[in-house]
Amino acid sequence: MAQAPADADARRAVKPVICYPVETLPAPDMALYTTARQHLTKVDEVLVPPREARVFSVPAGQFFRIRSVDGPQVGDLNLHNARDLSERFYSGKTRALHGTHITAGERMWSSFPHLRPIATLTHDTLSWYGIDAFGGSVHDVIGTRCDPYTHALLSDGGQYHHCCHSNLTRSLAAHLNVPAAEAEPLVHDVLNVFMCTGFTRDTGQYFMKASPVRPGDYLEFFAEIDLLGNLSACPGGDCSSEHSSDTAACYPLLVEVFAPRAGVLSGWSSPPVNSYDGSHGA
Numbered sequence: 001m002a003q004a005p006a007d008a009d010a011r012r013a014v015k016p017v018i019c020y021p022v023e024t025l026p027a028p029d030m031a032l033y034t035t036a037r038q039h040l041t042k043v044d045e046v047l048v049p050p051r052e053a054r055v056f057s058v059p060a061g062q063f064f065r066i067r068s069v070d071g072p073q074v075g076d077l078n079l080h081n082a083r084d085l086s087e088r089f090y091s092g093k094t095r096a097l098h099g100t101h102i103t104a105g106e107r108m109w110s111s112f113p114h115l116r117p118i119a120t121l122t123h124d125t126l127s128w129y130g131i132d133a134f135g136g137s138v139h140d141v142i143g144t145r146c147d148p149y150t151h152a153l154l155s156d157g158g159q160y161h162h163c164c165h166s167n168l169t170r171s172l173a174a175h176l177n178v179p180a181a182e183a184e185p186l187v188h189d190v191l192n193v194f195m196c197t198g199f200t201r202d203t204g205q206y207f208m209k210a211s212p213v214r215p216g217d218y219l220e221f222f223a224e225i226d227l228l229g230n231l232s233a234c235p236g237g238d239c240s241s242e243h244s245s246d247t248a249a250c251y252p253l254l255v256e257v258f259a260p261r262a263g264v265l266s267g268w269s270s271p272p273v274n275s276y277d278g279s280h281g282a
């Protein structure tokens with residue numbers, strides 16, 4: 001280890017600065033969404049089987065919920081602009097803006113060059129959880145998605161086909177009616193719905209622990225644009241022990257789509273794409 005300089009303690013004592021203060025972000029009109037969600041009519045539902053993924057559609061201006069049914073289960077969520085699948089959820093920038101975990105009032109942002117909110121979290125029955133004594137919290141935008149490549153690296157070439165990455169690839173390929181190899185590049189880093197995670201304080205390592213989710217809990221979203229969702233019921237189940245195997249107890253997840261009353265969103269429109277001129281100074 002390198003020798004500490006004489007002023008090491010002083011350097012460590014420098015106070016951190018928030019990288020992206022969100023005070024100047026365009027704020028969601030939560031009062032409008034709260035009004036709109038008072039009277040919802042369920043228009044569709046999709047049950048995601050354990051260790052599988054399913055695609056679902058949500059038109060702009062509707063809500064969707066991801067609900068725990070039968071038992072504690074973590075979900076890996078991809079979101080695309082339904083009209084242009086290249087615009088998709090940007091986990092890293094969402095993390096930079098809102099922190100390692102997101103909850104009601106925060107938003108899911110899309111990839112460059114669009115960088116706009118594509119979904120707003122409008123209700124979270126786990127918002128009581130906060131940050132636990134280990135530094136853990138729920139609905140993680142740290143983890144990428146469990147995948148067969150990392151599994152092969154860590155398990156001396158082990159082959160497992162029901163990691164979330166593969167589940168999402170299969171479901172998107174089936175939806176688009178294309179080979180898996182064509183769908184795979186569209187799969188992206190996820191929102192880990194219900195997953196309880198953090199970083200260990202001593203080694204800074206990514207950890208997971210049993211999700212506090214119970215049947216009946218749900219996370220609710222407002223679709224800011226026409227969305228194509230893709231949700232995997234992770235082979236890790238509640239992620240209390242391991243993933244990338246069929247060992248963990250796994251349960252389905254229910255996606256429910258709701259329409260608000262006609263007219264309640266009058267005056268609302270989808271957020272415009274990012275205002276940067278795209279020239280990069282060239």
Ligand SMILES: [Zn+2]
Nearest residue numbers: 146164234235
């Ligand atoms: Zn997974």
